[in-house]
Amino acid sequence: PSVNDIWLNAIYLVSVISPAWIASAVRNNYDKNDIPGRIWVYFSVGFWSWAVAEIAWIGYNMLIGDVPHVNLSDPFYLAGYILMTFAIASQYRQTRYQAAMPERTLVLLIWLSIILISVLIFFVTELAWAPSPSAAEQVGAFLNVIYGVGDMTLALAALILVTRFQGGALGRPWWGFIILALADVFYGWLTQTGSYDYQTLTGD
Numbered sequence: 778p779s780v781n782d783i784w785l786n787a788i789y790l791v792s793v794i795s796p797a798w799i800a801s802a803v804r805n806n807y808d809k810n811d812i813p814g815r816i817w818v819y820f821s822v823g824f825w826s827w828a829v830a831e832i833a834w835i836g837y838n839m840l841i842g843d844v845p846h847v848n849l850s851d852p853f854y855l856a857g858y859i860l861m862t863f864a865i866a867s868q869y870r871q872t873r874y875q876a877a878m879p880e881r882t883l884v885l886l887i888w889l890s891i892i893l894i895s896v897l898i899f900f901v902t903e904l905a906w907a908p909s910p911s912a913a914e915q916v917g918a919f920l921n922v923i924y925g926v927g928d929m930t931l932a933l934a935a936l937i938l939v940t941r942f943q944g945g946a947l948g949r950p951w952w953g954f955i956i957l958a959l960a961d962v963f964y965g966w967l968t969q970t971g972s973y974d975y976q977t978l979t980g981d
Contacts, residue, residue: 782838793828797824800823803820815867819864819867820861820864823857823863826860834848846916891926895922
């Protein structure tokens with residue numbers, strides 16, 4: 778890898794570890810049996826799952842110069858999304874003063890919706906434009922659709938929480954979450970359209 782690639786990946790590595798470390802530091806301020814403590818456990822473990830996934834992605838990029846359609850980072854990405862959904866669902870129930878729907882039921886309904894919408898988008902877009910991809914390409918494309926729908930769902934949920942907090946200090950972290958989700962959607966679109974280059978060109 779070039780010097781540019783090393784620097785870019787080092788910066789990227791710091792950017793993915795930082796939120797995981799911060800979430801863990803915040804979690805340590807609460808008792809794990811308290812409701813806020815449980816929410817931050819979801820967040821910290823979820824961010825660390827994403828960090829591991831990104832580290833694996835960087836490893837593929839640096840060692841072999843290409844990232845397979847399906848790889849070791851995907852289970853950690855999915856685990857992170859599920860944990861983030863639990864965190865947001867738990868926080869939402871607190872803002873609704875312990876809403877009647879149980880937390881696990883709310884998470885299940887959210888993920889059933891994500892999967893159904895992803896299946897619809899996958900069949901309408903991916904298979905229509907690429908009728909004969911390989912099995913790995915199909916699975917990779919479907920996972921990318923799930924990630925995009927998951928990002929938009931989490932961003933929408935975070936926006937709802939921002940309105941619940943009425944723009945106060947407790948709502949500010951959720952704006953960061955919204956920006957993160959939208960950036961991930963944009964990245965997914967770039968990779969799907971082939972507009973994103975994993976490595977810098979010589980002389981950049």
